Amino acid sequence: MIRAMIETSLIDWDGKLTTVLFFDKCNFMCPFCQNWDLMLNSEKFPLIEWRDIERKLLARKKWIDGVVLTGGEPFVYGEEVLSVSRGVKAMGFLLKIDTNGSYPDALQELISKDLVDYVAMDIKAPLDERYNEAAGRNIDIKKIERSVRLLMEGRVNYEFRTTCVPGMINEGTLGEIGERIRGARTWVLQQYVPENAYDEKYRQLTAVTAGEARTFVDIARRYAVNAKWRGRSGN
Ligand code: SF4
Numbered sequence: 001m002i003r004a005m006i007e008t009s010l011i012d013w014d015g016k017l018t019t020v021l022f023f024d025k026c027n028f029m030c031p032f033c034q035n036w037d038l039m040l041n042s043e044k045f046p047l048i049e050w051r052d053i054e055r056k057l058l059a060r061k062k063w064i065d066g067v068v069l070t071g072g073e074p075f076v077y078g079e080e081v082l083s084v085s086r087g088v089k090a091m092g093f094l095l096k097i098d099t100n101g102s103y104p105d106a107l108q109e110l111i112s113k114d115l116v117d118y119v120a121m122d123i124k125a126p127l128d129e130r131y132n133e134a135a136g137r138n139i140d141i142k143k144i145e146r147s148v149r150l151l152m153e154g155r156v157n158y159e160f161r162t163t164c165v166p167g168m169i170n171e172g173t174l175g176e177i178g179e180r181i182r183g184a185r186t187w188v189l190q191q192y193v194p195e196n197a198y199d200e201k202y203r204q205l206t207a208v209t210a211g212e213a214r215t216f217v218d219i220a221r222r223y224a225v226n227a228k229w230r231g232r233s234g235n
Pocket residue numbers: 026027028029030032033034035036071072073100135234235
């Protein structure tokens with residue numbers, strides 16, 4: 001269900017002006033999540049009906065490039081993602097989806113139906129038991145691996161993105177992740193935002209310094225065709 005909307009955004013798809021739609025649930029509970037209020041207290045946010053979204057998109061048709069589906073995790077609502085994506089594409093907009101990568105079947109369906117133009121997939125930690133701490137849940141790492149493989153087939157433009165959470169992401173763990181995505185098209189490293197993190201402990205951590213960020217990007221460049229730093233992010 002969609003419960004929040006940014007009507008015009010310059011920061012949710014590099015180089016594109018977008019409208020951003022937020023789905024209100026997630027199957028993870030990352031301790032550093034910034035959008036936990038929407039997910040845990042969703043009744044505070046009124047539902048936004050598709051007809052209202054459609055009306056607002058049509059009013060912006062001349063200057064909006066695309067629509068971003070984010071959350072939460074959009075694929076918690078697989079059928080709704082399909083129908084919203086069909087509606088968005090029928091209006092002639094580009095579509096981006098942000099995902100935690102734990103729904104490879106739904107992702108594959110969206111790609112095979114040509115309903116998505118860009119996928120941003122989180123890679124939160126090395127692909128082993130450490131992922132559970134980053135996700136705040138015991139997760140099926142095979143599903144993350146399947147989504148990685150699917151995107152690396154290159155049928156849709158994509159980025160992997162890693163939030164540089166202190167204690168979780170360092171030169172060593174970045175190298176471990178890099179080995180699993182070697183040859184990826186784009187790997188974006190994101191600044192850690194302590195304020196408003198879901199877990200109180202994570203609000204005490206400090207953001208990555210400029211020097212660390214440069215070192216991290218240099219490491220990512222060994223593995224991905226494009227590697228870059230992104231200043232601030234909600235995930
Ligand atoms: S950071 Fe993303 S994947 Fe993690 S709980 Fe928040 S919305 Fe879900």
